[in-house]
Amino acid sequence: MNVRYSGLDAARAFFLIIGVALHSIQPFAHDYVWRVTHVSAIDNAWLLIEFVRDFRMYGFFMISGFFFSMLYEKRGGVDYIIKDRILRVLIPLVVIGSSVNILAAVISDSNFYNTELNFKFFWEADWLGHLWFISNLIVYYMLSYILFKFFDMNFQFSKSVLNMAIIYFLFLPLSSLVFRFFIFKFLEHDRILFLDFGMFVKYISYYFFGAIVWFRRDVLFVYLNGKMAASGALIYAALQILMLIITNKYGVAIIDSLSTSFLTISIISLFNVLYKKTGSLVSKLVDSSYTIYLFHQPFIIIYFYFWGLYIMINPVAHYLMVFFGVTTVSYMIHIMIRKSVYLKFMINGVVNRP
Numbered sequence: 001m002n003v004r005y006s007g008l009d010a011a012r013a014f015f016l017i018i019g020v021a022l023h024s025i026q027p028f029a030h031d032y033v034w035r036v037t038h039v040s041a042i043d044n045a046w047l048l049i050e051f052v053r054d055f056r057m058y059g060f061f062m063i064s065g066f067f068f069s070m071l072y073e074k075r076g077g078v079d080y081i082i083k084d085r086i087l088r089v090l091i092p093l094v095v096i097g098s099s100v101n102i103l104a105a106v107i108s109d110s111n112f113y114n115t116e117l118n119f120k121f122f123w124e125a126d127w128l129g130h131l132w133f134i135s136n137l138i139v140y141y142m143l144s145y146i147l148f149k150f151f152d153m154n155f156q157f158s159k160s161v162l163n164m165a166i167i168y169f170l171f172l173p174l175s176s177l178v179f180r181f182f183i184f185k186f187l188e189h190d191r192i193l194f195l196d197f198g199m200f201v202k203y204i205s206y207y208f209f210g211a212i213v214w215f216r217r218d219v220l221f222v223y224l225n226g227k228m229a230a231s232g233a234l235i236y237a238a239l240q241i242l243m244l245i246i247t248n249k250y251g252v253a254i255i256d257s258l259s260t261s262f263l264t265i266s267i268i269s270l271f272n273v274l275y276k277k278t279g280s281l282v283s284k285l286v287d288s289s290y291t292i293y294l295f296h297q298p299f300i301i302i303y304f305y306f307w308g309l310y311i312m313i314n315p316v317a318h319y320l321m322v323f324f325g326v327t328t329v330s331y332m333i334h335i336m337i338r339k340s341v342y343l344k345f346m347i348n349g350v351v352n353r354p
Contacts, residue, residue, distance in 0.1 A: 005070075007224070007272030008063050010282050013289035014271065015060040017327070020296045022052045023130070024323040027304055028315045035108035035129075036304040040315040054236075054256075055263040057133065061203040062264070064137060065210030066217075068144055073214070078148040085141050091349035093134045093194070096294050101129050104298035107305045125191040130297040132196040139200065140207045147211075165223075168209065168265065173257040175205045206264075223265060224272040232266025235259075291334035291347060292327055299326045 026034040029045035072081045105127050106117065121127060128135065179201035191197065213220045239259035243252050275282060300322060311318060337343040344350040 004277075005067075006277055007275045008066065008268070009286050010275040011268050011271035012060060012063045012067075013282075013286040014267075015056045015063075016289040016293040017285060018052055018056055019130070019293055020327055020330075021323050022049060022056070023297050023300055024326060025049065025319050027300070027308070027322075028319055033109075035104070035301050036309070037109060038304065038309060038315070038318070040312065040318065042315045042319060054260045055267050057199075057203055058206045058260055058264045059268055060133070061136070061140070061207040062210035063268070065140070065144075065207040065212075066214050068141065069148075069211045069214035072144075072148055078145050082141060082145045086138055087351065088349035089134045089137050089141075091345065092294055092347055093131055093138070095346050096298075097127055097129075097131055097194075100295070100298035100302075101131060102127050104301040105129060108301060123192065125194055125196065128191065128194060128196065130293070132191075132199050135194045135196065136200050136203060136207075139195065140204065143208075144211055147208075169258070169261050172205045172209055173261045174254070176202055177253060177257040179204065221272075224269045226269070226273050229266050229269040229273060232262040232264075232269065236263040236266065288331050288334040291337060292330040294347065295330040295333060296326050299329060 025042060025045050025048055026032055027036050027038045028040060028042040029049060030037065030041045031046045032049065068081065068085060071085070072078055075081060075084075102117070105121070125132075180198060236259050239255050239262070243255050243259075246252055246255065303322065303326070308318070308322065313321075337347050
């Protein structure tokens with residue numbers, strides 16, 4: 001019997017679409033250095049940015065690992081999946097990365113980003129931009145191949161809800177923090193060719209937790225309910241308040257890292273409760289979210305470079321215009337791509353099989 005994990009599908013799509021909202025507000029967030037900056041600012045834009053960063057990619061990679069293992073088990077093993085999954089992400093990385101992403105990088109703010117098409121530009125992955133998540137997935141998939149090829153995955157990961165809770169709420173955030181500290185301390189440049197090492201180690205434990213927990217998904221879904229959605233959000237809020245009290249920077253870093261795990265599982269639980277079955281609108285967003293995310297950041301940068309920087313309206317209204325405008329245009333491109341076998345291959349890495 002094929003089980004449809006509609007809640008996880010919807011959550012993964014949400015994590016991508018909320019990324020469009022995140023990047024759309026950054027030109028108006030003067031507390032941050034980004035690729036383009038508008039003269040108008042949105043007060044407290046950093047609140048949205050930091051909140052979204054506290055859960056978005058942790059949840060995305062955890063669900064990605066879960067679905068990788070699901071496909072591994074259901075569609076004939078790892079040899080098929082590694083070709084299918086890597087092709088699905090590698091082709092868009094090459095096509096988008098070598099076209100609109102380079103254009104967006106070249107016209108970005110040269111005070112912070114390298115905008116010259118030289119050896120450093122490619123070696124230090126200045127062309128990569130928002131596509132770093134694809135690079136992560138490619139390497140995670142390769143590591144999954146090794147793990148599934150040479151180790152028996154039908155082991156008893158943990159039948160205990162308590163043990164799984166300890167792994168998720170303590171081991172994952174703390175290991176992520178330790179990995180990041182190691183990389184930033186010992187690497188002069190954390191981005192080489194197509195891989196952002198900082199981002200790679202930041203999320204690797206969440207991806208592999210998702211990949212392994214598939215084999216104990218009965219225990220996982222004990223968590224993903226309304227009580228977890230509410231309690232996770234409350235604990236996250238309490239930890240954020242605690243961060244305002246603590247002055248030690250290491251204590252703040254540890255609590256901040258712990259809080260992300262609670263917020264992430266809270267939001268995934270919420271989607272699992274709300275979307276047992278996806279309606280037509282949600283299904284369209286799930287289907288189009290990958291394409292929308294691929295195109296959104298270059299479109300935002302191109303818009304501001306040629307037009308947006310000269311438009312002086314209320315910054316909140318401008319932000320909403322950018323978010324909905326870029327999402328709509330990217331969605332229209334998705335509709336066009338669906339009609340072409342060639343474009344589906346070039347942009348989504350989809351190969352039509354008999």
